[in-house]
Amino acid sequence: MGYEISLLTIMGISVIGALSLNMILGFCGQISLGHAAFLGIGAYTSAMLTKAGIPFLLALPAAMLLSGLIGVIVGFSSLRVRHDFLAITTMGVSFLFTGLVRKQEFLGGEMGIAAIPDPGYGKVGFMLFVFAMAIALTIFSLYIKRSWMGFTFDTVADDEDTATLLGVNVSGYKLMAFALGTAFAGLAGALYAHNVKFIDPESFGFIESITILSMVVIGGTGSVWGVISAAVVLSVFPLWFQFIDDYKLLVYGGLLCAVMLLSPDGISSLVVKLFNKIFKREKVIHVNT
Amino acid sequence: MLTLNNITVDFGGVKAVDNVSFSFQDRELLGLIGPNGAGKTTMMKVITGTVKPTSGSVTLDNTNLNGKAPYLRIRAGIGISQQIVHPFNSMTVLENVTFAAGYIKTNHLFSSLFQTNRTAEKKAAVKLLEILGIADVADAKPENLPLGYIKRLELARALALKPKLLLLDEPLAGLNQSEAEKLSNTLQVLNQQGQNIILIEHNLAEVVRICQRLVVIDNGKKIGEGDPKTVMNDPVVRTAYLGRS
Amino acid sequence: MLFIDLILQGLIQGGVYALIAIGLTLVYGLLRILHIAHAGLYALGGYCALFITEATGSFSLAIVGSMIIVGIVGMAVYRLFYQPILDKPPVVALIVSIGLFIAMEELYRIFFGANGLSYTAAPLQGTIEFYGIYIRQSEIVSLILAFVLISGLSLFTKYTRIGIAWRATVTDPVMAESFGVDVLKVRYLNFFIGSMMAAAAGSMVGLTNNLVEPTMGSIPSYKALAIIVLGGLGNVRGTLIAALAIGLAESFGTIYLGDFFDRDSIAFAFLIIVLMIKPKGLFTKE
Numbered sequence: 001m002g003y004e005i006s007l008l009t010i011m012g013i014s015v016i017g018a019l020s021l022n023m024i025l026g027f028c029g030q031i032s033l034g035h036a037a038f039l040g041i042g043a044y045t046s047a048m049l050t051k052a053g054i055p056f057l058l059a060l061p062a063a064m065l066l067s068g069l070i071g072v073i074v075g076f077s078s079l080r081v082r083h084d085f086l087a088i089t090t091m092g093v094s095f096l097f098t099g100l101v102r103k104q105e106f107l108g109g110e111m112g113i114a115a116i117p118d119p120g121y122g123k124v125g126f127m128l129f130v131f132a133m134a135i136a137l138t139i140f141s142l143y144i145k146r147s148w149m150g151f152t153f154d155t156v157a158d159d160e161d162t163a164t165l166l167g168v169n170v171s172g173y174k175l176m177a178f179a180l181g182t183a184f185a186g187l188a189g190a191l192y193a194h195n196v197k198f199i200d201p202e203s204f205g206f207i208e209s210i211t212i213l214s215m216v217v218i219g220g221t222g223s224v225w226g227v228i229s230a231a232v233v234l235s236v237f238p239l240w241f242q243f244i245d246d247y248k249l250l251v252y253g254g255l256l257c258a259v260m261l262l263s264p265d266g267i268s269s270l271v272v273k274l275f276n277k278i279f280k281r282e283k284v285i286h287v288n289t
Numbered sequence: 290m291l292t293l294n295n296i297t298v299d300f301g302g303v304k305a306v307d308n309v310s311f312s313f314q315d316r317e318l319l320g321l322i323g324p325n326g327a328g329k330t331t332m333m334k335v336i337t338g339t340v341k342p343t344s345g346s347v348t349l350d351n352t353n354l355n356g357k358a359p360y361l362r363i364r365a366g367i368g369i370s371q372q373i374v375h376p377f378n379s380m381t382v383l384e385n386v387t388f389a390a391g392y393i394k395t396n397h398l399f400s401s402l403f404q405t406n407r408t409a410e411k412k413a414a415v416k417l418l419e420i421l422g423i424a425d426v427a428d429a430k431p432e433n434l435p436l437g438y439i440k441r442l443e444l445a446r447a448l449a450l451k452p453k454l455l456l457l458d459e460p461l462a463g464l465n466q467s468e469a470e471k472l473s474n475t476l477q478v479l480n481q482q483g484q485n486i487i488l489i490e491h492n493l494a495e496v497v498r499i500c501q502r503l504v505v506i507d508n509g510k511k512i513g514e515g516d517p518k519t520v521m522n523d524p525v526v527r528t529a530y531l532g533r534s
Numbered sequence: 535m536l537f538i539d540l541i542l543q544g545l546i547q548g549g550v551y552a553l554i555a556i557g558l559t560l561v562y563g564l565l566r567i568l569h570i571a572h573a574g575l576y577a578l579g580g581y582c583a584l585f586i587t588e589a590t591g592s593f594s595l596a597i598v599g600s601m602i603i604v605g606i607v608g609m610a611v612y613r614l615f616y617q618p619i620l621d622k623p624p625v626v627a628l629i630v631s632i633g634l635f636i637a638m639e640e641l642y643r644i645f646f647g648a649n650g651l652s653y654t655a656a657p658l659q660g661t662i663e664f665y666g667i668y669i670r671q672s673e674i675v676s677l678i679l680a681f682v683l684i685s686g687l688s689l690f691t692k693y694t695r696i697g698i699a700w701r702a703t704v705t706d707p708v709m710a711e712s713f714g715v716d717v718l719k720v721r722y723l724n725f726f727i728g729s730m731m732a733a734a735a736g737s738m739v740g741l742t743n744n745l746v747e748p749t750m751g752s753i754p755s756y757k758a759l760a761i762i763v764l765g766g767l768g769n770v771r772g773t774l775i776a777a778l779a780i781g782l783a784e785s786f787g788t789i790y791l792g793d794f795f796d797r798d799s800i801a802f803a804f805l806i807i808v809l810m811i812k813p814k815g816l817f818t819k820e
Contacts, residue, residue, distance in 0.1 A: 081813045083625070089805070166392070258633075260630040
């Protein structure tokens with residue numbers, strides 16, 4: 001039973017992480033290859049605060065706040081550069097994070113931080129807490145999509161120059177997406193820290209950023225249910241079968257290639273297409289020439 | 290209501306716009322014409338703020354727009370439709386216009402989060418689509434629609450902003466004659482109903498027909514201004530157009 | 535003397551970076567794709583050189599063999615992974631490339647071991663000393679090889695018909711095509727040349743460190759990305775200058791900033807600062 005609880009907890013944390021990146025990449029169309037750094041900020045913040053005696057329920061929002069703040073700063077880069085350049089810049093953020101943290105003794109340097117305090121809910125209690133957070137974020141994500149903020153994000157992701165000419169404060173909305181996405185990444189990171197009780201700079205490096213990116217991209221960028229499904233499967237799949245764990249990254253890499261080559265909008269769009277084929281007939285639009 | 294004072298745009302030695310001034314009176318349908326490459330689109334970009342003039346100023350309702358970001362100028366009341374169409378391809382035609390219609394709701398970052406209702410905007414959008422005769426493609430995605438439809442979508446989107454001043458960059462380009470006539474009739478009607486319009490256009494027949502006043506640009510300089518008949522008979526203007534290949 | 539040593543190290547490292555970065559910038563210039571999988575080809579070069587040397591005892595043969603093999607693999611990568619998605623938005627190619635790169639690293643790990651392989655009798659391990667500075671033979675060869683290959687490329691694009699056609703296509707594909715240039719052939723050539731140079735770099739680095747391991751491509755290639763952005767995506771000359779600049783920056787930076795940053799982040803810190811000041815890179819495309 002204990003093993004299953006661990007799996008579910010990890011699953012929940014991955015869902016939160018993936019949904020947080022989905023806000024930046026999926027909703028607002030800003031490519032971020034450095035997302036794990038923000039999980040890292042959340043993790044380290046919560047770890048340090050709770051080790052200093054601050055209660056878990058206070059450390060958590062503090063972690064989110066710091067991640068969000070630094071996220072906004074990084075978000076400013078998206079105002080200067082786009083697409084490929086933004087990809088490389090955010091990749092750089094990932095490396096800067098690990099590079100900086102490795103060298104700071106007060107953060108544990110290369111050895112990381114161990115013996116992170118347990119929040120005191122017990123294994124099942126913590127899992128339920130994580131689930132509650134994941135569900136809350138899911139609801140929030142779905143809500144954003146339906147709101148005018150989500151509508152505006154769509155236009156920014158689609159064509160930000162045209163959005164500007166329709167009166168949209170593109171810079172503001174991009175920063176908002178980064179703020180929200182990175183704050184929730186901080187949440188995921190903090191939960192991760194208190195789950196495994198040990199963190200080091202390598203836990204939040206470029207490969208981890210790509211892992212989270214995979215969940216969003218394979219699931220279907222922007223599709224909340226697609227991202228959740230992909231996060232659930234990809235996070236737990238390698239742990240179910242121990243021997244697969246060794247091939248985990250190979251599978252991630254292969255899947256990324258396969259999905260991009262075959263269905264770039266992710267698996268969720270494949271599912272939607274299939275659904276439409278079976279259950280609905282194509283709506284035919286006639287154009288008067 | 291809109292004044293351009295001594296606008297010059299210098300692109301590293303090449304003067305795309307050279308000391309052009311003109312003003313727009315309330316309720317006008319003003320035509321901005323000139324041969325290809327004369328600087329008309331650059332002028333429009335100066336008004337929207339996408340291009341910074343090397344010197345000169347743009348004033349809207351006595352407010353100097355210099356330094357104001359493009360999105361703020363749109364919010365100040367300028368609606369535009371671009372020469373090269375840019376519909377949001379990820380949304381349907383109706384959604385494109387609905388979004389523009391919701392401009393009040395998207396104004397403040399935080400308040401946009403708390404608004405979810407799109408009913409009123411959808412209604413307004415449908416009305417606009419009907420006025421422009423493209424209501425039948427409301428649920429289609431712009432990607433595969435013919436140019437005539439997308440041009441009207443651009444116009445509907447701009448109108449949804451309820452702009453004080455509508456700037457149209459070659460809305461008739463790429464349309465066949467009957468489409469162009471229909472669209473310019475619509476513009477005329479809108480203007481008669483009170484919509485301020487500046488029309489950049491190459492289709493001289495329609496421009497002369499519907500505009501009350503013309504400003505002519507050639508090689509970045511203003512070479513004529515006045516009512517259509519007088520302007521088109523001006524030898525300077527005629528040479529500019531005809532003396533070109 | 536420390537100063538000269540730092541400069542020399544900087545140039546040697548810069549030469550390696552240049553060999554990697556040129557391949558990257560060539561692909562970007564031609565196809566607008568960030569070819570991250572290039573890192574995997576670099577590592578493949580290291581592995582090939584090692585296997586060929588172990589099998590034949592000749593490192594010269596190994597270098598040539600490695601360059602040719604990886605050149606061909608590079609062309610296959612284009613055909614299998616990039617050609618099918620050229621019409622999609624660039625982010626798709628970026629992610630395919632990342633996926634491919636991760637898969638390649640993992641394959642190396644699974645087949646050749648995570649700890650890497652070493653030469654049983656590594657050639658060129660001797661050290662040369664002059665004026666108090668010690669350089670390894672392999673490092674000198676590395677520098678010379680970089681110089682030869684890059685000059686060779688330059689001459690190729692100036693004086694051979696194929697080279698000229700290729701350069702024209704990289705600068706202006708549409709124009710070149712209207713002149714009858716076979717764009718497909720140019721693309722293959724592009725990938726061959728870039729991959730071949732990466733293989734040379736990988737071979738030399740594998741030899742100098744006497745270690746070829748699965749992740750050896752990661753760090754240098756991420757840096758190469760930073761370099762091509764600095765040099766101006768698609769701009770070969772700018773890339774070369776940027777590569778040497780980064781090599782030198784790291785060399786000196788490690789001494790002076792080493793307490794705060796680790797060596798590898800220096801390139802990225804440099805990049806981010808420059809990009810924020812000049813969002814199009816230090817040089818824009820010629």
